[in-house]
Amino acid sequence: MHKVRVRVVEDALDANNTIARANREDFDRSDVTVVNLMSAPGAGKTALLERVLADTGDVRVAVLEGDVEGSLDAQRLASLHVPVVQINTSGGFGGECHLDANMVRSALPSLPLGDIDLLIVENVGNLVCPAEFRVGEDVRAMVCSVAEGEDKPLKYPLMFRACELAVVNKIDLLPHVDVELEQLLYNLQVVHPGMEHLLTSARTGDGVEALRDWLVSRVKDRVAA
Amino acid sequence: MHKVRVRVVEDALDANNTIARANREDFDRSDVTVVNLMSAPGAGKTALLERVLADTGDVRVAVLEGDVEGSLDAQRLASLHVPVVQINTSGGFGGECHLDANMVRSALPSLPLGDIDLLIVENVGNLVCPAEFRVGEDVRAMVCSVAEGEDKPLKYPLMFRACELAVVNKIDLLPHVDVELEQLLYNLQVVHPGMEHLLTSARTGDGVEALRDWLVSRVKDRVAA
Numbered sequence: 001m002h003k004v005r006v007r008v009v010e011d012a013l014d015a016n017n018t019i020a021r022a023n024r025e026d027f028d029r030s031d032v033t034v035v036n037l038m039s040a041p042g043a044g045k046t047a048l049l050e051r052v053l054a055d056t057g058d059v060r061v062a063v064l065e066g067d068v069e070g071s072l073d074a075q076r077l078a079s080l081h082v083p084v085v086q087i088n089t090s091g092g093f094g095g096e097c098h099l100d101a102n103m104v105r106s107a108l109p110s111l112p113l114g115d116i117d118l119l120i121v122e123n124v125g126n127l128v129c130p131a132e133f134r135v136g137e138d139v140r141a142m143v144c145s146v147a148e149g150e151d152k153p154l155k156y157p158l159m160f161r162a163c164e165l166a167v168v169n170k171i172d173l174l175p176h177v178d179v180e181l182e183q184l185l186y187n188l189q190v191v192h193p194g195m196e197h198l199l200t201s202a203r204t205g206d207g208v209e210a211l212r213d214w215l216v217s218r219v220k221d222r223v224a225a
Numbered sequence: 226m227h228k229v230r231v232r233v234v235e236d237a238l239d240a241n242n243t244i245a246r247a248n249r250e251d252f253d254r255s256d257v258t259v260v261n262l263m264s265a266p267g268a269g270k271t272a273l274l275e276r277v278l279a280d281t282g283d284v285r286v287a288v289l290e291g292d293v294e295g296s297l298d299a300q301r302l303a304s305l306h307v308p309v310v311q312i313n314t315s316g317g318f319g320g321e322c323h324l325d326a327n328m329v330r331s332a333l334p335s336l337p338l339g340d341i342d343l344l345i346v347e348n349v350g351n352l353v354c355p356a357e358f359r360v361g362e363d364v365r366a367m368v369c370s371v372a373e374g375e376d377k378p379l380k381y382p383l384m385f386r387a388c389e390l391a392v393v394n395k396i397d398l399l400p401h402v403d404v405e406l407e408q409l410l411y412n413l414q415v416v417h418p419g420m421e422h423l424l425t426s427a428r429t430g431d432g433v434e435a436l437r438d439w440l441v442s443r444v445k446d447r448v449a450a
Contacts, residue, residue, distance in 0.1 A: 040266040041352050041381060042373025068353060068383070072376050095383050097322055097353035125380070126351055127266050128293060128322035147372040147395065148267025151297050155350070156266060158293070158320050170372065176401045178428060203403060 016133050019101035023136025030113035033219045034121060036137035038159065041125030043145040044169040046073040047202035052212045053080050059216050060116045064107055066099040066124045073122065085110045089124060098129040101136060117219045127156035139218055141165040147173050150184035157191040165196045167211060172201040241358050244326035248361025255338035258444045259346060261362035263384065266350030268370040269394040271298040272427035277437045278305050284441050287341045289332055291324040291349045298347065310335045314349060323354040326361060342444045352381035364443055366390040372398050375409035382416040390421045392436060397426040
């Protein structure tokens with residue numbers, strides 16, 4: 001049985017990559033830079049985006065929200081007057097734990113691709129499967145909360161290897177948790193040598209400007225390339 | 226393609242349930258109560274178990290550790306002189322985000338079933354898929370950290386509905402996070418009316434005794450039944 005399952009999964013990933021390439025072509029045609037943003041549940045992706053999207057200067061942003069159910073995060077972001085499209089993964093497949101290229105493709109007609117420069121795809125909260133499914137993005141970034149402990153890179157290495165940037169969030173909690181930031185950053189480098197990181201707190205605003213700069217630079221780099 | 230995928234998943238869940246029943250029969254034969262313990266990454270399952278397993282009286286416990294990679298948690302628990310068996314889900318299938326019945330079945334020969342009363346299965350950190358795969362357990366419990374925010378029951382309802390107990394952990398962080406405990410408990414009841422919960426802090430030890438009592442009661446209830 002195991003071999004059959006492996007083949008089914010490989011087929012599914014092949015099919016996913018084909019659709020991801022089609023998404024990528026659509027994004028390229030509209031000159032849209034796409035960031036796939038991932039994390040464990042409750043690491044603070046939406047809270048960071050609320051801060052970051054309050055002012056992105058002349059870079060026009062939209063968000064694609066992935067959730068198993070509901071639209072709580074989309075509602076939070078829509079109040080910033082940013083175009084937000086919600087994808088729920090609960091339909092049809094018993095609750096998907098990740099976004100795939102086809103789900104993103106189905107949302108494309110609802111996105112104002114011609115009027116934006118940057119699309120942020122906020123993935124389902126999960127440190128495993130989202131890293132395996134490309135959606136047509138330019139870059140991948142992940143948020144980890146210091147409250148999750150310093151061992152997460154070692155336990156979920158694929159996610160940390162798949163991303164260009166680790167946003168280490170909730171640093172305001174460092175005095176209140178038994179977590180060594182240095183050890184967390186060391187573990188990051190063990191699983192992904194040279195990986196870039198930023199230290200942030202969505203609560204205090206620390207590091208939010210650096211994250212905004214990083215996101216905006218993805219757009220400028222792309223235009224310059 | 227979607228219909229094919231749904232059928233494949235239904236077949237996989239059927240096959241899983243068949244193996245889960247075989248596990249259940251093996252556990253019954255040895256009079257072992259099994260708790261499937263789930264959570265998001267970094268919610269504190271292992272830290273709670275370190276506290277709880279330090280003294281379980283005359284109830285003999287073993288732990289089955291599920292991780293994508295590594296054996297960090299198993300090493301932590303083994304120092305308590307509790308039998309611990311590690312399952313890594315990274316082999317063969319590109320990194321599974323959950324334990325399934327077959328993985329647990331493959332670990333059974335390594336478990337001293339005849340010498341224990343309670344088996345705790347510490348699942349892979351993930352709030353979606355582990356709730357869909359029975360492994361032959363008697364009961365399911367989940368840990369959520371207050372640092373994850375009060376909206377998690379609404380965003381991952383299947384997990385909260387699948388479990389009999391929600392362990393609300395890291396309550397020592399409540400003064401330092403913008404999370405209303407009352408709202409979190411209200412959301413719990415919205416998705417799973419009547420769901421039992423415990424408030425704990427693995428850091429301070431608050432609520433650990435209540436969790437230990439709850440686990441030990443599963444064994445006594447089973448023996449009495």
